Amino acid sequence: LHLEKVLDQTIDTLSKGYRRRVGLAQAILHDPPVLILDEPTDGLDPNQKHEVRELIARMAADKIIVISTHLLEEVEAVCNRAIIIAHGRILADDTPRGLEARSKFHNAVSLKFTDAQILPTARKAIETLPEVESTEVDSGRLTAFPKPGKLPLGAINGLAEKQGWALEELELEAGRLDEVFRTITGGAAA
Numbered sequence: 001l002h003l004e005k006v007l008d009q010t011i012d013t014l015s016k017g018y019r020r021r022v023g024l025a026q027a028i029l030h031d032p033p034v035l036i037l038d039e040p041t042d043g044l045d046p047n048q049k050h051e052v053r054e055l056i057a058r059m060a061a062d063k064i065i066v067i068s069t070h071l072l073e074e075v076e077a078v079c080n081r082a083i084i085i086a087h088g089r090i091l092a093d094d095t096p097r098g099l100e101a102r103s104k105f106h107n108a109v110s111l112k113f114t115d116a117q118i119l120p121t122a123r124k125a126i127e128t129l130p131e132v133e134s135t136e137v138d139s140g141r142l143t144a145f146p147k148p149g150k151l152p153l154g155a156i157n158g159l160a161e162k163q164g165w166a167l168e169e170l171e172l173e174a175g176r177l178d179e180v181f182r183t184i185t186g187g188a189a190a
Contacts, residue, residue: 111141
């Protein structure tokens with residue numbers, strides 16, 4: 001956990017990141033078979049987060065690790081199972097990918113056009129594709145939602161090429177855990 005630099009300091013003199021790493025060191029020092037971590041990367045810089053996530057992944061090979069977090073990037077980065085709890089009740093228990101598949105954005109296609117002027121015309125054309133259920137526009141980005149069981153990426157890409165649309169971005173979405181969390185919990189604070 002790279003604590004060598006602060007070995008002679010008292011914990012009250014350490015930054016939040018170092019305090020977090022000292023707490024993690026205390027938790028793993030005796031090599032417990034079950035480890036419960038609350039927001040394990042909170043307060044860490046991106047490099048430290050990466051190191052802690054790699055440590056968690058290595059330890060998970062031979063121990064049970066339970067992580068309590070509201071940081072959904074943490075769930076995506078280190079968890080192989082996610083349980084959503086609100087008001088003391090389990091509302092969902094699935095893999096992170098399984099939860100993403102519940103998102104309205106699962107297999108949706110997001111596009112950003114180099115020329116924003118073509119967005120209304122492009123939107124109408126994309127909405128006529130048999131693979132597309134509906135579209136929405138947010139901050140100059142068009143998102144096309146698939147009909148059940150359909151994958152609209154190929155059709156949208158083909159249409160963009162045929163129409164000669166210059167795209168700044170074209171992205172197939174896996175799903176959004178934050179949207180799933182809000183939907184499952186009814187938007188209530190968990």
